[in-house]
Amino acid sequence: MTPYTLRLFKTIQSASLALILCMGATSLSAQIVPTEPPISGELEVLHVQGNVWLIAGVGGNIVVQASEQGVFVVDTGANGFSEEVIAAIAKISDRPIRYLVNTSIAAQHIGGNAEMAGLTGGSTRGAERGVRINAIAQENVLFRMSVGRNSDGERIYPQLAWPTDGYYEPQRGQIFNGEAIDIIHMPNAYSDGDSIVYFRGSNVLVSGDVFSNTSLPMIDYAKGGSFQGVISALDRMLDITISDDLAEGGTYVIPGHGYISDEADLVEYRDMTYIVRDRLQRLIIEEGLSLEQVKEAQPVLGWESRYGRPEWTVDMFLEAVYNEFQGKN
Amino acid sequence: MIKRLFCLAILGQAFSVHAQEADIVGSWNQPAPGLSLGGVAALFGFIEDAIERADGPPVVDFLGIPLNEEALSRALAYDSALLGVPEHVCMRHPSQYSYWGPAQLRIAAQLDYNLDAISYTIGGTFRRADRTIWLDGRDHPSEYAPHTWAGFTTGHWENGTLITTTTHLKWGWIRRNGVPSSDQATVTTYYQRNGDVLTITWFVDDPHYLTDTYIKSVDFIVTPRGISTASFTVEAADTGSDVFSQCLNRAEIFRPELHYVPHYLPGENPFIGEWAEEIGVPVEATLGGAETAYPEYKEQLQE
Numbered sequence A: 001m002t003p004y005t006l007r008l009f010k011t012i013q014s015a016s017l018a019l020i021l022c023m024g025a026t027s028l029s030a031q032i033v034p035t036e037p038p039i040s041g042e043l044e045v046l047h048v049q050g051n052v053w054l055i056a057g058v059g060g061n062i063v064v065q066a067s068e069q070g071v072f073v074v075d076t077g078a079n080g081f082s083e084e085v086i087a088a089i090a091k092i093s094d095r096p097i098r099y100l101v102n103t104s105i106a107a108q109h110i111g112g113n114a115e116m117a118g119l120t121g122g123s124t125r126g127a128e129r130g131v132r133i134n135a136i137a138q139e140n141v142l143f144r145m146s147v148g149r150n151s152d153g154e155r156i157y158p159q160l161a162w163p164t165d166g167y168y169e170p171q172r173g174q175i176f177n178g179e180a181i182d183i184i185h186m187p188n189a190y191s192d193g194d195s196i197v198y199f200r201g202s203n204v205l206v207s208g209d210v211f212s213n214t215s216l217p218m219i220d221y222a223k224g225g226s227f228q229g230v231i232s233a234l235d236r237m238l239d240i241t242i243s244d245d246l247a248e249g250g251t252y253v254i255p256g257h258g259y260i261s262d263e264a265d266l267v268e269y270r271d272m273t274y275i276v277r278d279r280l281q282r283l284i285i286e287e288g289l290s291l292e293q294v295k296e297a298q299p300v301l302g303w304e305s306r307y308g309r310p311e312w313t314v315d316m317f318l319e320a321v322y323n324e325f326q327g328k329n
Numbered sequence B: 001m002i003k004r005l006f007c008l009a010i011l012g013q014a015f016s017v018h019a020q021e022a023d024i025v026g027s028w029n030q031p032a033p034g035l036s037l038g039g040v041a042a043l044f045g046f047i048e049d050a051i052e053r054a055d056g057p058p059v060v061d062f063l064g065i066p067l068n069e070e071a072l073s074r075a076l077a078y079d080s081a082l083l084g085v086p087e088h089v090c091m092r093h094p095s096q097y098s099y100w101g102p103a104q105l106r107i108a109a110q111l112d113y114n115l116d117a118i119s120y121t122i123g124g125t126f127r128r129a130d131r132t133i134w135l136d137g138r139d140h141p142s143e144y145a146p147h148t149w150a151g152f153t154t155g156h157w158e159n160g161t162l163i164t165t166t167t168h169l170k171w172g173w174i175r176r177n178g179v180p181s182s183d184q185a186t187v188t189t190y191y192q193r194n195g196d197v198l199t200i201t202w203f204v205d206d207p208h209y210l211t212d213t214y215i216k217s218v219d220f221i222v223t224p225r226g227i228s229t230a231s232f233t234v235e236a237a238d239t240g241s242d243v244f245s246q247c248l249n250r251a252e253i254f255r256p257e258l259h260y261v262p263h264y265l266p267g268e269n270p271f272i273g274e275w276a277e278e279i280g281v282p283v284e285a286t287l288g289g290a291e292t293a294y295p296e297y298k299e300q301l302q303e
Helices: A003-023 A082-092 A113-117 A139-147 A227-240 A263-286 A291-297 A314-325 B002-017 B069-077 B080-084 B274-279 B296-302
Strands: A044-049 A052-056 A062-067 A070-074 A097-101 A134-138 A165-167 A171-176 A179-186 A194-199 A204-208 A252-255 B026-029 B103-111 B117-125 B131-134 B152-158 B161-167 B172-175 B179-181 B186-194 B197-205 B214-222
Touching: A044 A082, A044 A252, A052 A082, A062 A082, A062 A179, A062 A204, A070 A082, A082 A113, A097 A113, A113 A134, A134 A139, A134 A194, A139 A165, A179 A227, A194 A227, A204 A227, A227 A263, A227 A314, A252 A263, A263 A291, A263 A314, A291 A314, B069 B179, B131 B161
Parallel strands: A070 A097, A097 A134, A134 A165, A204 A252, B131 B152
Antiparallel strands: A044 A052, A052 A062, A062 A070, A171 A179, A179 A194, A194 A204, B026 B103, B026 B214, B103 B117, B117 B131, B152 B161, B161 B186, B172 B179, B186 B197, B197 B214
């Protein structure tokens, strides 16, 4: 397939998907969309290990890998904090930002895309060398950002904020700063465009919103997310992580929101999703309970206080996942 | 209120015995039958703690634990087969619990140029969740910093008692039969030395699982000849290993799928009532709650 036919094919593919989405818009609009946690606005920088740092407090967690070749950034935080974020990155490294990966389309992970894309930077290889930052995301993120419009028909996302490289393979790999980096698609988890990023040399895994230790699983069904997809993604991440001796340290996991975690923390969260899933299967599939009856049965009891929050309550979570267990999503 | 009274009692006792810092550095062991230390061990009963220091407590025995309905839900979902899956098999005892379980402590001090202690390091709890106690006034880490089995601990001396605060704990347990402790728990610990006895009392506050402060105390006795770090086998499969902290994260049970989380669904825990029947108390007593921690509860049951 020539580059031209490939582009044409992808255009048709995108148009078809848009049509499908438009057709489903009525039913999708009723679905609950998860809201990310409140933003503290107090930016903090923490060295994780190896060449990797965490920038926290300005929306979703931002991860920076930096060394001789430049800077590799995962996610850009919430809108309105770009100046602080770019200044914080400059303190970590005076090298240009070469790559950006968006783990999903979640607002607190792409909010600084446009400002970062406007910086002098660019890929360190290929035809894009030195032109601008190479912004990578799973192709569904690119698609949704490029077609997204508000009720007045205006673009939601400025073109500069779009990823420049929408990958469609199950996995993308590259070497940067002497370190192998895996960008892996997690199908239908938080959404249909989720990526996790694994820095092999630094041994740091960035999960995006498929794992946040601040809340129950956030699932955006309108964008192709699913509870089972979240569970599968958590299991997949556990296949990658290796704990240091006695279940501590080793691979560090940077969640979409919350504190730097390791495998044991990920296990605790994954276990919760299994138990809640099994409870829901019994209540919804085996006993055929209504949504209200399911709420009364408290299938999340044990984690309600820890993970329920005003913007993404236990009830919202149950309302979101109920249809999936009925096979309606 | 009960916490405040307990604290006053501890500090009052300490003040009457030692008005200054006591040296807690050294090797400490749990008093136990067969452990001959000049007869000191005989002074201690070895009843309440024996099961914690050996195979572990009975399942569904939560008597005396001020757990809330969320904690009870998790505790009843607990299936001990969980400890046989690779993801769990090597987990250490967390600081919410570790002094109660098997432990032989070696406490060391790091000194500044005035010979004042900057920190203590306490090693020797099950699988070595070694605890560093910072005495230099530093702050606790960022809310985004990693959580560990030992947690992050700061402390100070007060009337001969070392008082410490531990945060940044991992999810864990306060009893080794599934009573959970969250990653938001805080542990306040009091270390008192009285001659050859080190008494450690700790208070667990957990906003997600406890309705009241959970309080435990244990005694350790000085071990002049030091401790052996290979003195108990970590796992049966590790027999022959003389490395105290070694553990292989292997599967010890049959797993129907690669990722497997053993647990009981609500109402399906087969062990509810087993321990109650054995000790002759109503089932609800073994399900815990703050009221079961008080002496009056016994009278309530009799009524």
